Amino acid sequence: MTMPSESPTLTASRANWGPMLEVAVREVFELMLSCKLTVPENPTNGILDITAMVGLAGQLCGVMSIQCSHQSAGLMASKMLGVEPEKIGPELCDAFGEICNMVAGNFKNKIAGLSDGCLLSVPTVITGSDYSLHPVSDSAALEVRLLFENKPIVISLQVHS
Amino acid sequence: MNSIQALIVDDSSVMRKIVERSLRQAGVELSKVFEAGNGAEGLAVLAENRVELILCDINMPVMDGLEFVKALAGVENAKGAPVVMITTEGSEAHVVQALSLGARGYIRKPFTPDQVREHVIPLLAVKA
Numbered sequence: 657m658t659m660p661s662e663s664p665t666l667t668a669s670r671a672n673w674g675p676m677l678e679v680a681v682r683e684v685f686e687l688m689l690s691c692k693l694t695v696p697e698n699p700t701n702g703i704l705d706i707t708a709m710v711g712l713a714g715q716l717c718g719v720m721s722i723q724c725s726h727q728s729a730g731l732m733a734s735k736m737l738g739v740e741p742e743k744i745g746p747e748l749c750d751a752f753g754e755i756c757n758m759v760a761g762n763f764k765n766k767i768a769g770l771s772d773g774c775l776l777s778v779p780t781v782i783t784g785s786d787y788s789l790h791p792v793s794d795s796a797a798l799e800v801r802l803l804f805e806n807k808p809i810v811i812s813l814q815v816h817s
Numbered sequence: 818m819n820s821i822q823a824l825i826v827d828d829s830s831v832m833r834k835i836v837e838r839s840l841r842q843a844g845v846e847l848s849k850v851f852e853a854g855n856g857a858e859g860l861a862v863l864a865e866n867r868v869e870l871i872l873c874d875i876n877m878p879v880m881d882g883l884e885f886v887k888a889l890a891g892v893e894n895a896k897g898a899p900v901v902m903i904t905t906e907g908s909e910a911h912v913v914q915a916l917s918l919g920a921r922g923y924i925r926k927p928f929t930p931d932q933v934r935e936h937v938i939p940l941l942a943v944k945a
Binding site for chain 2: 762776
């Protein structure tokens with residue numbers, strides 16, 4: 657079986673993927689959570705104990721992930737649903753997974769040729785921080801670090817070459 | 818505009834709530850909103866209930882949105898109800914396929930209530 661190879665257009669546009677990923681993330685938060693993300697002035701450390709992941713397959717193979725604290729994910733869910741954070745229960749993982757799904761979809765739709773040539777998996781949410789992601793092939797990672805309500809949020813795109 | 822019954826089909830319960838809220842913010846008067854987690858559940862709802870508007874995701878387990886739209890052709894309780902796809906799938910091929918199967922509109926996630934208004938209200942106005 658042959659794997660679909662990355663198109664020349666995709667390879668050429670890779671230099672812009674970082675800014676595009678940041679725009680894709682910002683748009684999702686502004687449109688769905690009515691919230692502006694900010695750029696940290698200094699490298700920030702914070703709790704990152706929940707991760708949402710969406711797989712990409714086709715012309716681009718990889719994993720999009722978003723990490724933040726459980727508390728931040730709860731606040732995201734409350735903003736999406738328009739309810740108090742205390743009232744968020746099992747919807748937290750659903751909402752956080754959907755955010756990752758929308759970021760992945762929004763990102764791929766911004767890249768010429770990728771919209772039709774790349775499919776997304778359903779989201780998966782992992783809780784806890786004591787784990788490592790080990791890509792099984794040569795890969796490059798794209799990472800965007802932003803602040804959501806002054807708390808760190810890390811968006812990564814692990815691309816399998 | 819009269820109050821209508823709507824069906825929202827999405828595997829995310831959070832998205833179903835957001836879509837309902839966006840419809841209300843867009844000025845759609847909803848007398849009843851039915852929810853379904855996939856196309857098969859949507860068809861089960863339509864076996865018992867008549868709706869005047871259907872909003873549907875594409876990527877769903879069991880029965881996806883495109884299969885669901887295709888299956889609607891023979892469903893009496895969905896006759897005349899415009900179907901609007903709301904999905905992260907921005908693929909041109911999916912848009913064309915959904916429209917050729919009978920969908921009347923397409924909204925890409927993330928979306929605003931204004932986009933919902935822009936795509937849904939004209940369809941309901943034509944129907945009225």
